Amino acid sequence: MIRDAHNVIPLSMAVLLHVVLFGSMLVAFDLARTMPITPLAIHATLVTEIPQVVPPRVAEPEPEPTPVIEEPEPEPEPDNSEELRREAEDEKRRLDALVEKERLEKMRQKEEADRKLEEKEEAERKQREEEDKERKRVEAEQKRQDDIRRQREENERLRREIEATERVDEIAAEENRLAAVDSGALAVYMTQIRQKIERNWSAPASAGAELKCSVRVRQVPGGEVIGVTILTCNGDEAVQRSVEAAIKRSSPLPEPSDPNLFDRNILLNLSIRQ
Amino acid sequence: MLKNLKISVVMLILAGSLANAELVIDVQGVAQQTPVAIVPFGWEGSAPAMPLDVAEVIVNDLRRSGRFAPISEDDMLQKPTSGANVDFDDWGLVGVEAVVVGSVVQTGDNAYTLQFQLFDVFGRRQLVGYRMPASRGTMRGAAHRAADMIYEKLTGIKGVFGTKVAYVTAQRQGQERLYSLIVSDQDGENEHTIMESTDPIMSPAWSPDSRQLAYVSFEGNRSSIFVQTLRTGNRFKVSSKPGINGAPAFSPDGRKLVVTLGGVDGNLDIYTLDITSRQVQRLTTHRAIDTEGTWSPDGRDIYFTSDRAGGPQVYRVSAIGGTPERITFEGSYNARPRLSPDGDRLAMVHNDRGNYRIAVMDLDRKDLLVVSNGRQDESPSFAPNSDILIYATRQARNGVLETVSADGLIRQKMASGSGDVREPVWSPFPRF
Numbered sequence: 001m002i003r004d005a006h007n008v009i010p011l012s013m014a015v016l017l018h019v020v021l022f023g024s025m026l027v028a029f030d031l032a033r034t035m036p037i038t039p040l041a042i043h044a045t046l047v048t049e050i051p052q053v054v055p056p057r058v059a060e061p062e063p064e065p066t067p068v069i070e071e072p073e074p075e076p077e078p079d080n081s082e083e084l085r086r087e088a089e090d091e092k093r094r095l096d097a098l099v100e101k102e103r104l105e106k107m108r109q110k111e112e113a114d115r116k117l118e119e120k121e122e123a124e125r126k127q128r129e130e131e132d133k134e135r136k137r138v139e140a141e142q143k144r145q146d147d148i149r150r151q152r153e154e155n156e157r158l159r160r161e162i163e164a165t166e167r168v169d170e171i172a173a174e175e176n177r178l179a180a181v182d183s184g185a186l187a188v189y190m191t192q193i194r195q196k197i198e199r200n201w202s203a204p205a206s207a208g209a210e211l212k213c214s215v216r217v218r219q220v221p222g223g224e225v226i227g228v229t230i231l232t233c234n235g236d237e238a239v240q241r242s243v244e245a246a247i248k249r250s251s252p253l254p255e256p257s258d259p260n261l262f263d264r265n266i267l268l269n270l271s272i273r274q
Numbered sequence: 275m276l277k278n279l280k281i282s283v284v285m286l287i288l289a290g291s292l293a294n295a296e297l298v299i300d301v302q303g304v305a306q307q308t309p310v311a312i313v314p315f316g317w318e319g320s321a322p323a324m325p326l327d328v329a330e331v332i333v334n335d336l337r338r339s340g341r342f343a344p345i346s347e348d349d350m351l352q353k354p355t356s357g358a359n360v361d362f363d364d365w366g367l368v369g370v371e372a373v374v375v376g377s378v379v380q381t382g383d384n385a386y387t388l389q390f391q392l393f394d395v396f397g398r399r400q401l402v403g404y405r406m407p408a409s410r411g412t413m414r415g416a417a418h419r420a421a422d423m424i425y426e427k428l429t430g431i432k433g434v435f436g437t438k439v440a441y442v443t444a445q446r447q448g449q450e451r452l453y454s455l456i457v458s459d460q461d462g463e464n465e466h467t468i469m470e471s472t473d474p475i476m477s478p479a480w481s482p483d484s485r486q487l488a489y490v491s492f493e494g495n496r497s498s499i500f501v502q503t504l505r506t507g508n509r510f511k512v513s514s515k516p517g518i519n520g521a522p523a524f525s526p527d528g529r530k531l532v533v534t535l536g537g538v539d540g541n542l543d544i545y546t547l548d549i550t551s552r553q554v555q556r557l558t559t560h561r562a563i564d565t566e567g568t569w570s571p572d573g574r575d576i577y578f579t580s581d582r583a584g585g586p587q588v589y590r591v592s593a594i595g596g597t598p599e600r601i602t603f604e605g606s607y608n609a610r611p612r613l614s615p616d617g618d619r620l621a622m623v624h625n626d627r628g629n630y631r632i633a634v635m636d637l638d639r640k641d642l643l644v645v646s647n648g649r650q651d652e653s654p655s656f657a658p659n660s661d662i663l664i665y666a667t668r669q670a671r672n673g674v675l676e677t678v679s680a681d682g683l684i685r686q687k688m689a690s691g692s693g694d695v696r697e698p699v700w701s702p703f704p705r706f
Contacts, residue, residue: 190299197301202308202371205341205661205679206430216296238430241394241401242308245371248396265296273302 007084014091177260185258192254193266201246203272204238211235213243213270221262223252243270305683307343308428310336311365312374314347315390316355319380325410328378328388331417332424335435338461339425339662340684345370357391357400365395372401372428376420384409390420392427401427414464434460434657438701439664440468440478440487441675445693447472455489457504460657460664460700462675462688468502469509477697479523479531484701488512488522488531499533501549512549518542523568525593532557532567532576532593544578546593557591558598566610569593570617577601577611577620588622602635604642610653614660615702619680621654621663632665634680645682655699656680664688664698 180186203211212234218227228247233240247268256262312333317324336342347353351364355377365373376390391403402423408416415436422433439462443454455469455478469475473492480487481501488501497519502509513519518536525531531547535554544557544567558564562582569576573593580589580598586609589598602608607625614621617637624633624644632646632654648667655664661680666673673696675688 190297193297194299194301197299198303201301201303202306202341203303204308204429204431205305207303207305236430238428241397241428242371245394245396246303248366249369249371263297267296267298268301269298270301270303273304 173260180258180261186261189256189261196250197246200249204242206236207239207272211272215268217247217266219253223255225251309343309370310372311345311370313353316377324378326413328417332421335421338686360393362395362398371395388416392424431661432659434659439698441695441698442475443693443695477521478699480701481524482528482702484704490520521566525569526573534565557595568612570613571615579609612654614656615658616660623652643682645678653697657700658703664700666696
């Protein structure tokens, strides 16, 4: 048998309703906490509808519904339907007020959250700006350093290039000289000098078989002899005079076929043909 | 990468070559005639010309030595007579290494002053310069002395232009032959007959002071050794022993002669003879022929010819006696030894493949150098500078004189004497 007569159903319904309401609020609140941006917009839509439904006095706080449940009527009266209806209305008002309160609290919380969010965003913006500034400063510094390094590298490259250019002639000359040496032109040049000096050298009678003279000859392009220095010579005065005369008589010395073969300094080793 | 490597290799070579950037050339010289200019000498005197063309004497001396090529007067760009007017550049252009300028100034009736200067053209300095008094008679000698100083400065060897030569000539005179002992300047000029005879004259030898000659004369049909003083003509017989008296040569101190004596048995041996006391000392006793002795310059040894081994070879024995030692081994015939005054070389007559030629042996190295090219060359004699030899060679049927440098490179005929010229001997340096 059903104990409707003792108003079990409406009471449990009310309790269930409360639970559902609170639960949904809790869930919503939780959602608002964890997902701060988009769920709040849904709640904002809710807020605009609520003033039409809720009367002004809702602001008054209501006692908890639970005491009502814990104080059952000792004696259920058969003709207490009006009373029940009133009670239900009160209950509804009370619940509405509760909801309203929750709503306001939520708004407040939302506003607070928004404010905090804004502050946070502002702070973040400022921080971003700061970071941006710093980053730009670092980037500028980096660029400056890079420019210096690049300039330095460029200078170094130019220097090497200039050096290389300066050496190009020298290297080319040396390569040409080596080529001329390979071609036998140097041997010809040296032979021409040797023969001219031998033609002009009247070795005196006192020049013996063991004669050895080393003579440095300095010449200028064109072959003109500008210096004769007898370094070592075991010959007598007459021999040394003859050597000097031979070299000076041979001035200008023969010129090489290849100008690269020209040498300002010549070392002559003189001896007597046996 | 390869290019870099190539460049670095080139750089290495470049660095290496820059470190001793110098061509090194070996030059081998030969004895060559030195081009010189002897400018005609200036003259200041009463006569239109100087008594002797001094420059010509010097030119001939230098040319005959074979070591100089004096340029012709026509090739001279200038003819200065004193050093102040010598332009070295001009002479350098002409290509001469040395220039001689000078003058002769008359200072009295027969008194002159000869002045000469020798300049090194490329060294641009004076090498030697002298002023010498002279007479007409000594002018030639003074010119030779100037040539000697020039020669010595330019060659490093003492000149011998002022020295003399003695030799023997034989001339047909009717049915007889006339033999003459002649002394001349070394160039053949200025001949003086020291002795004449229809009997043969042989083996003249100079005293070390060049004032006397020893020789062998066959006058009276026997051989005798005489020593004659040139200036006075006085002579005295130093050896006239029975048999052969031959081949005299003075000791370096002039007090002795080395001679060849035959004795009564005719066995020729080497003796030393004291000129003053006439005492002799026998150095060889061999049955073979020992002859043609000559002193070493230090006076310790006698070199001579002996055929004790079959053919003639040169031997050496101590001047105070001892065991002879053979010196020559090359060829079958080595005779008539003569030492160079410096003692380094031995000249001899050498049979060179059938020809009798003059050969010079280095006493240290023992190598033999044939320096003449005749068929019957004979009597080599060194000049006092040891650099030249004189000898006789056959031309047609007569003997003529030739000189040759000791290295065999420069040979000159000497236009001297008439008839058959033989046995030349070169004087020592004159002592003034």
